[in-house]
Amino acid sequence: MNTTPPYAAYPAGEPVGYRRQTLTITTGELAGHAAALLAAGFRVASVAGHDDGHRLRAVYLFTAAAPDRRFELHVPLDPTGPHLPSLAAVSFPAGRFEREMRDLYGIIPDHHPLPRRLVRHFHWPRGWYPMRHDAGPPPAFGDVDGPYPFRTVEGPGVYEIPVGPVHAGLIEPGHFRFSVLGETIINLKARLWFVHKGVEKLFHGRQPSDAIELAERVSGDTAVGHNLAFCLAVEDALGLPVTTQARTTRAMLLELERLYNHVTDIGALCNDVGHGILNAHALHIREQLLRINAEVTGHRLLRGAIRPGAAAIRRHPDPDRLAAIAADIAEIVAIALGHSVVHDRFAGTAVLTRQQATDLGTLGYVARASGLDIDARRDHPMADLGPSFTVSTHTAGDVLARFTTRAAEITTSIANISDLLDRPGSGGDTDHPDQPRPDPGPRSGVGIAEGWRGTITHRIEIDSDGRLTRVKVVDPSFFNWPALPVALANTIVADFPLANKSFNPSYAGNDL
Amino acid sequence: MTGVLVAALQVVVVAGGSPLLVGAMRQVRARLEGRAGPGVAQPWRDLRKLLRKEPLTPRGTTEVFRLAPVLLMATTLVVAAVVPFLTNATPLGPVADLFAVVALLSLGAVALALAGIDTGTAFGGMGASREVTIIALVEPTLLVAIFALSVRVGSTNLGDIVTSTLHDPALVISPVSLLAALAFAVAIIAETGRLPVDNPATHLELTMVHEAMVLEYAGPDLALVEWASAMRLAVFLGLLANLFAPWGIASLAGPLPVAVAVAALAGKVAVLGLALAVGEVFMAKLRLFRVPELLAGSFLLALLAVAASYFLA
Numbered sequence: 147m148n149t150t151p152p153y154a155a156y157p158a159g160e161p162v163g164y165r166r167q168t169l170t171i172t173t174g175e176l177a178g179h180a181a182a183l184l185a186a187g188f189r190v191a192s193v194a195g196h197d198d199g200h201r202l203r204a205v206y207l208f209t210a211a212a213p214d215r216r217f218e219l220h221v222p223l224d225p226t227g228p229h230l231p232s233l234a235a236v237s238f239p240a241g242r243f244e245r246e247m248r249d250l251y252g253i254i255p256d257h258h259p260l261p262r263r264l265v266r267h268f269h270w271p272r273g274w275y276p277m278r279h280d281a282g283p284p285p286a287f288g289d290v291d292g293p294y295p296f297r298t299v300e301g302p303g304v305y306e307i308p309v310g311p312v313h314a315g316l317i318e319p320g321h322f323r324f325s326v327l328g329e330t331i332i333n334l335k336a337r338l339w340f341v342h343k344g345v346e347k348l349f350h351g352r353q354p355s356d357a358i359e360l361a362e363r364v365s366g367d368t369a370v371g372h373n374l375a376f377c378l379a380v381e382d383a384l385g386l387p388v389t390t391q392a393r394t395t396r397a398m399l400l401e402l403e404r405l406y407n408h409v410t411d412i413g414a415l416c417n418d419v420g421h422g423i424l425n426a427h428a429l430h431i432r433e434q435l436l437r438i439n440a441e442v443t444g445h446r447l448l449r450g451a452i453r454p455g456a457a458a459i460r461r462h463p464d465p466d467r468l469a470a471i472a473a474d475i476a477e478i479v480a481i482a483l484g485h486s487v488v489h490d491r492f493a494g495t496a497v498l499t500r501q502q503a504t505d506l507g508t509l510g511y512v513a514r515a516s517g518l519d520i521d522a523r524r525d526h527p528m529a530d531l532g533p534s535f536t537v538s539t540h541t542a543g544d545v546l547a548r549f550t551t552r553a554a555e556i557t558t559s560i561a562n563i564s565d566l567l568d569r570p571g572s573g574g575d576t577d578h579p580d581q582p583r584p585d586p587g588p589r590s591g592v593g594i595a596e597g598w599r600g601t602i603t604h605r606i607e608i609d610s611d612g613r614l615t616r617v618k619v620v621d622p623s624f625f626n627w628p629a630l631p632v633a634l635a636n637t638i639v640a641d642f643p644l645a646n647k648s649f650n651p652s653y654a655g656n657d658l
Numbered sequence: 659m660t661g662v663l664v665a666a667l668q669v670v671v672v673a674g675g676s677p678l679l680v681g682a683m684r685q686v687r688a689r690l691e692g693r694a695g696p697g698v699a700q701p702w703r704d705l706r707k708l709l710r711k712e713p714l715t716p717r718g719t720t721e722v723f724r725l726a727p728v729l730l731m732a733t734t735l736v737v738a739a740v741v742p743f744l745t746n747a748t749p750l751g752p753v754a755d756l757f758a759v760v761a762l763l764s765l766g767a768v769a770l771a772l773a774g775i776d777t778g779t780a781f782g783g784m785g786a787s788r789e790v791t792i793i794a795l796v797e798p799t800l801l802v803a804i805f806a807l808s809v810r811v812g813s814t815n816l817g818d819i820v821t822s823t824l825h826d827p828a829l830v831i832s833p834v835s836l837l838a839a840l841a842f843a844v845a846i847i848a849e850t851g852r853l854p855v856d857n858p859a860t861h862l863e864l865t866m867v868h869e870a871m872v873l874e875y876a877g878p879d880l881a882l883v884e885w886a887s888a889m890r891l892a893v894f895l896g897l898l899a900n901l902f903a904p905w906g907i908a909s910l911a912g913p914l915p916v917a918v919a920v921a922a923l924a925g926k927v928a929v930l931g932l933a934l935a936v937g938e939v940f941m942a943k944l945r946l947f948r949v950p951e952l953l954a955g956s957f958l959l960a961l962l963a964v965a966a967s968y969f970l971a
Binding site: 416426 | 687690691692693780781783784788853857860863864865939940941942946
């Protein structure tokens with residue numbers, strides 16, 4: 147990496163928003179600046195195209211922990227022939243974002259190692275970029291951009307298993323192409339993006355307060371995570387104050403969401419190895435948690451509790467009930483890990499090494515199970531979680547490590563909720579009276595929250611009328627999906643559903 | 659004449675009772691897992707529904723695909739007619755030879771595996787490949803386990819084996835019988851696709867063995883496959899029951915002994931089936947590559963049984 151001499155560690159930018167600096171650069175300066183930031187410990191949090199009408203603009207958001215820092219690089223581009231130097235050589239996630247940006251905005255990354263379509267499949271017409279301001283309604287599909295082949299593995303005895311995009315369960319569409327020798331997976335390609343919904347474009351033109359319902363539905367099981375990241379971004383942009391009480395309430399809601407999702411997957415992992423009775427018990431606990439959610443917020447999936455500048459709940463959850471649930475979950479986990487066949491199925495299956503996890507930029511429990519000590523609750527803190535909060539990491543990177551990481555997170559979450567409830571003055575939380583300060587001129591904001599799958603990043607831009615002009619949503623699944631095929635190399639086909647469930651990336655959060 | 663009637667009755671009992679056996683096993687499992695369960699008669703309701711549907715075959719399949727369910731059903735019916743379930747003296751007794759019976763049951767399984775390959779889909783081929791791997795390991799165990807029992811009788815006829823056990827009940831607790839029974843039980847679990855070898859309740863195509871082979875079947879064909887699979891389970895459990903604990907079987911012709919034999923058979927098979935279902939609740943599915951280890955272990959038990967039958971005779 148060349149750390150460009152004028153900067154001691156990384157370039158200095160203009161301060162904007164919460165712990166954020168911004169810098170407008172030319173395409174020629176991009177590679178050097180990005181390399182300097184990455185060398186200084188930043189990670190690529192999002193890369194997004196922007197259409198300002200008269201010009202295109204690429205915004206690279208880098209974040210770093212300890213201390214919490216955010217750094218933006220703005221690269222204005224000529225709308226007639228937008229080109230960028232590809233950063234794929236220094237950052238794998240950046241290369242994926244570039245492909246997304248090219249499909250949605252027509253911004254071409256030069257010398258990209260994999261210059262193929264990502265978000266728009268081949269039947270989307272060539273030259274039509276849905277996020278451009280003049281895109282118009284979606285045109286009819288046609289086979290216009292040539293074939294879109296899978297990598298073929300050749301050799302004696304190698305065969306292909308195509309699975310999906312329609313599956314035998316209530317899950318979203320994704321096509322998996324296995325190249326298999328006997329039972330061993332040689333190559334797996336996961337093709338996603340079958341249901342591009344245009345969520346980011348649906349945000350455009352809305353007032354932030356009218357966009358909450360949309361943010362909550364980016365990925366149905368992450369209503370709190372995505373809405374919180376969105377609200378943090380709005381507060382960052384508008385300079386809205388948030389009371390400590392509201393922050394505490396938000397932190398508690400985030401943990402409640404983590405709880406019910408982790409319990410569901412703990413049971414599902416047991417079910418995938420044929421130990422159905424543990425799944426039955428986990429589902430029983432999940433239902434109790436969903437009812438607690440409904441009592442706390444009025445919605446089983448915790449929708450409607452968080453708004454820009456505020457958080458309102460109906461009542462606090464009962465710590466004794468949560469403690470009883472924690473004991474039940476601990477028992478399920480102990481039974482699962484004590485069962486020799488279940489343990490054997492989990493251990494050593496679908497290993498993601500620490501190096502692979504780092505290179506791919508994985509987030510959340512996937513990263514923590516491979517030994518990466520990252521958690522936005524500590525790295526980009528939104529509320530003080532107190533002494534009971536710890537980041538639990540494992541090093542093995544297999545299904546067992548992901549299972550035990552999540553089991554440990556359940557324990558931490560419940561302890562955390564109890565701590566947060568004990569805070570003096572945490573009862574009777576109310577709306578915050580502050581109104582958005584009328585502020586002239588366009589503004590931007592960044593929100594980072596640790597959803598149950600991992601770090602969620604939202605970056606928004608607001609025009610002088612207070613309307614959203616651009617919302618870039620980044621679900622951790624965008625980073626974690628590529629880790630699945632990597633971990634599955636040399637795993638047997640029959641273990642794929644188990645491995646997939648242990649990663650459990652979101653289709654909806656990935657395909658916006 | 660009565661012998662023919664008893665053989666026919668055996669077929670009726672197996673065909674009519676096997677869906678109830680499967681239903682009872684599912685119901686027990688559901689209750690133990692805290693679910694309500696669909697009731698014991700649900701497999702019969704499913705069969706009725708499937709039999710009323712129009713027959714459909716996937717494009718590109720051949721007669722192999724169409725004949726496999728019929729062959730599976732036919733072989734199972736023949737086995738149900740000849741093996742000593744209700745009486746040890748059926749008119750088809752000479753056919754009830756150890757090798758003939760195991761060969762007939764394998765023929766049905768192989769027909770289904772060929773049908774899986776015939777569909778040309780990845781899942782059919784994958785399921786068939788896995789099934790054949792398991793069959794190749796299971797059939798020797800079945801043969802050797804029953805052979806261990808036949809050594810002391812000096813005949814491979816199943817009826818003769820049952821008769822000898824009836825005359826000398828002490829044989830049941832001999833090491834030969836116990837080792838062979840254990841080996842036979844493991845082989846049955848593998849052959850009928852139960853946990854920990856195969857998970858009959860899964861919806862995950864990539865983990866399936868038996869279900870992956872029959873994914874392309876629909877309507878009456880699927881009904882035949884499902885029905886025959888249930889009958890095979892009943893036949894195997896019935897064989898296990900009568901080879902190792904034949905009491906209740908009718909040695910004399912007559913309505914009363916036969917009625918007693920029907921009740922005894924139903925009772926024994928139900929107990930075995932429920933024990934299997936209860937065991938499944940506490941079991942998880944083995945990693946696919948661990949299945950051969952389990953089956954090799956059961957083969958070793960069968961081999962020990964044969965050795966013991968020579969040394970302890």
